[in-house]
Amino acid sequence: MRQLSFAKGHGAKNDFVIVLDRHGVSPLSEEDVRFVCDRHVGVGGDGLLRVIKAAHVCGWDGDPHLWFMDYRNADGSLAEMCGNGLRVFARFLQEEDLIAENTITIATRAGARQVVLRGDGLIQVEMGPARISPEEASVSVSGETRPAVAVNVGNPHAVTFVDGATLAGLDLRSAPGVGPADLFPDGTNVEFVHVLGEHDIAMRVHERGVGETMACGTGMVAAVAAVDARNGAAGGAYTVRVPGGVLTVELGNGLAWLTGPAVIVARGEVTLPDRR
Numbered sequence: 001m002r003q004l005s006f007a008k009g010h011g012a013k014n015d016f017v018i019v020l021d022r023h024g025v026s027p028l029s030e031e032d033v034r035f036v037c038d039r040h041v042g043v044g045g046d047g048l049l050r051v052i053k054a055a056h057v058c059g060w061d062g063d064p065h066l067w068f069m070d071y072r073n074a075d076g077s078l079a080e081m082c083g084n085g086l087r088v089f090a091r092f093l094q095e096e097d098l099i100a101e102n103t104i105t106i107a108t109r110a111g112a113r114q115v116v117l118r119g120d121g122l123i124q125v126e127m128g129p130a131r132i133s134p135e136e137a138s139v140s141v142s143g144e145t146r147p148a149v150a151v152n153v154g155n156p157h158a159v160t161f162v163d164g165a166t167l168a169g170l171d172l173r174s175a176p177g178v179g180p181a182d183l184f185p186d187g188t189n190v191e192f193v194h195v196l197g198e199h200d201i202a203m204r205v206h207e208r209g210v211g212e213t214m215a216c217g218t219g220m221v222a223a224v225a226a227v228d229a230r231n232g233a234a235g236g237a238y239t240v241r242v243p244g245g246v247l248t249v250e251l252g253n254g255l256a257w258l259t260g261p262a263v264i265v266a267r268g269e270v271t272l273p274d275r276r
Contacts, residue, residue, distance in 0.1 A: 008266040011084030013214035013244030017045040024056030030076025037074040068107040073209030081110035081154035083217015087123040087262035110154025127256040130225035140177035149226040156188040157222035172212040202241040214244030224249040
């Protein structure tokens, strides 16, 4: 049996297990991640954040001194980017005294991202550009197929628009169907968006490799990008209401910024089963 020290945190109830592995000496297998994220037998979480120096990450060719967010979905698969996870990651670095400044850069599989730990307790993270595909997508759920907008925020998204009653009644216990297949070769996150006002939306999301989550940072950015495109691409700040809370997405100068809470709620040790 193996012991693993961990912290547990969440950003708008999108929750993560955090593991400090500064020098990359304790890699976790997909099986390990699935066990730790299992809410019945492990710690429980929508994903796992391994805190590692970028110098020890295979394929990273940027600044080796940065902290790297090695993010895994709850099913053990790698993910390129996670906006809520990035805020939780930054909060962990702050509480563990692993950073000295309030404005930092964190490395991710989607590139380096700037993070600002604000004095009001909220954390603002640069999400990079949100790129909308010219190819129309589709989403199928509850026996109905809807047109969707394909958006890339460092990871793939399919955004579809629904009314309020439909949003509330969606059954997202299983993954929606998406198409065309060549547009999403590695699967995709799916956002269902109800427009409340010109800069105000409500949404739910089914995350690739996880299931429905209470919030999804990249999903919120993708949803806002799709809405903003319908509004004439004027940019500005949008209020985004998800089951886990209310956050802000701001578009401008080709970049998206996500602002919201992040808290560390527990620390401890978990016993991992022996590897087969």
